[in-house]
Amino acid sequence: MFTRSNPSANGLVLLLLASILLLSPQAHGGGRRRVMAVSPSSAPALTLVGMSGGANGIVDAGTIVWRGGSKRSAVSTRTVILRIGEPSRESRGTATVRAFLETFDPRCTIRIDGVPLTTVPRVIRRQAPVGIAFTHRIEIEVPRTAADGPLQASIAWEVTTE
Amino acid sequence: MKKAVLVAAVTMLFATVATAATSSGTLTVTGTVESSINLTIESAGGTTSGLGTAAATSALGNINKYGSAPTGFTLARGASDWTLSSTVGVKVDKANLTSTDYTLTAQLGSAPASGIVWKLNGSTLSDSAATTLTSTGTYASTGSYSWDIVVADSAAAAAIDNAIDFTATSN
Numbered sequence: 623m624f625t626r627s628n629p630s631a632n633g634l635v636l637l638l639l640a641s642i643l644l645l646s647p648q649a650h651g652g653g654r655r656r657v658m659a660v661s662p663s664s665a666p667a668l669t670l671v672g673m674s675g676g677a678n679g680i681v682d683a684g685t686i687v688w689r690g691g692s693k694r695s696a697v698s699t700r701t702v703i704l705r706i707g708e709p710s711r712e713s714r715g716t717a718t719v720r721a722f723l724e725t726f727d728p729r730c731t732i733r734i735d736g737v738p739l740t741t742v743p744r745v746i747r748r749q750a751p752v753g754i755a756f757t758h759r760i761e762i763e764v765p766r767t768a769a770d771g772p773l774q775a776s777i778a779w780e781v782t783t784e
Numbered sequence: 785m786k787k788a789v790l791v792a793a794v795t796m797l798f799a800t801v802a803t804a805a806t807s808s809g810t811l812t813v814t815g816t817v818e819s820s821i822n823l824t825i826e827s828a829g830g831t832t833s834g835l836g837t838a839a840a841t842s843a844l845g846n847i848n849k850y851g852s853a854p855t856g857f858t859l860a861r862g863a864s865d866w867t868l869s870s871t872v873g874v875k876v877d878k879a880n881l882t883s884t885d886y887t888l889t890a891q892l893g894s895a896p897a898s899g900i901v902w903k904l905n906g907s908t909l910s911d912s913a914a915t916t917l918t919s920t921g922t923y924a925s926t927g928s929y930s931w932d933i934v935v936a937d938s939a940a941a942a943a944i945d946n947a948i949d950f951t952a953t954s955n
Binding site: 664665666667668669670676679680681682683684685686687688689690691696698702724729730732760762764766767768769770771772773774775776777778779780781782783 | 805806807808809810811812813814815816817818819820822824838877878879880881882
């Protein structure tokens with residue numbers, strides 16, 4: 623006979639609860655271990671494999687000039703090739719890539735694959751393959767009304783394994 | 785009971801932290817914004833093409849003193865010459881520039897045929913020096929300049945083809 627005051631019944635319920643709680647993280651983490659195998663202590667590093675226009679981790683948008691017409695801004699487009707973790711022939715899991723502006727220039731808007739960046743991290747790519755390079759398009763847009771001169775901004779990237 | 789619940793909660797927290805592994809990196813973007821102005825021919829007499837661009841064309845066809853004026857022109861007959869009159873609309877836009885106005889000049893692309901005089905805003909154009917049309921042009925506004933082609937009665941019957949080269953300079 624099970625009642626709320628039955629001490630043996632309470633012990634059984636607690637044991638059951640503790641078992642579920644202890645087992646569930648392991649079961650949930652089973653699929654994750656493949657990803658974590660790349661780097662057991664943190665997510666695999668994001669590597670800049672290549673880019674158009676620039677070098678040494680600096681994307682050079684070049685000289686941005688308005689070319690006339692009805693457009694209200696000038697856009698410079700570059701591509702970057704990134705890789706999460708060490709190179710491999712097959713994906714060793716997936717990760718979410720986020721980006722935000724660490725430092726920004728108020729005269730320009732920077733977009734990655736059409737996603738405008740702000741100082742708040744935004745998802746650029748979900749399920750990015752770990753170990754396989756992938757490409758992103760960076761657009762630097764400067765309105766006609768912006769002042770001339772050099773511009774500089776820093777894009778911070780975050781990779782979170784899934 | 786309280787101890788058991790506390791242990792379970794701590795276990796859950798640990799499990800959640802362990803699932804999120806994050807790495808990060810930074811990419812620097814550099815560039816140079818350059819100021820610019822853009823000149824377009826917005827209107828002109830004659831049969832035109834390329835309006836709205838910097839390379840427009842106006843064809844007048846066959847012209848003579850006693851015939852009819854070409855499209856967009858008027859014809860005035862004088863004692864010893866005749867004049868075709870129209871206007872040219874020129875617009876200058878700016879970008880990434882603090883300048884508030886501009887200077888506009890015009891110059892013929894080649895020496896005019898004998899007996900032919902080209903005028904803009906009443907000033908005779910030449911192929912050797914630029915003529916100032918305005919030194920206070922307003923950006924993004926089409927300026928209209930009178931355009932005259934004066935043909936002497938003594939001029940030979942021949943093509944009068946030429947080009948008017950406009951130059952805008954920000955002040």
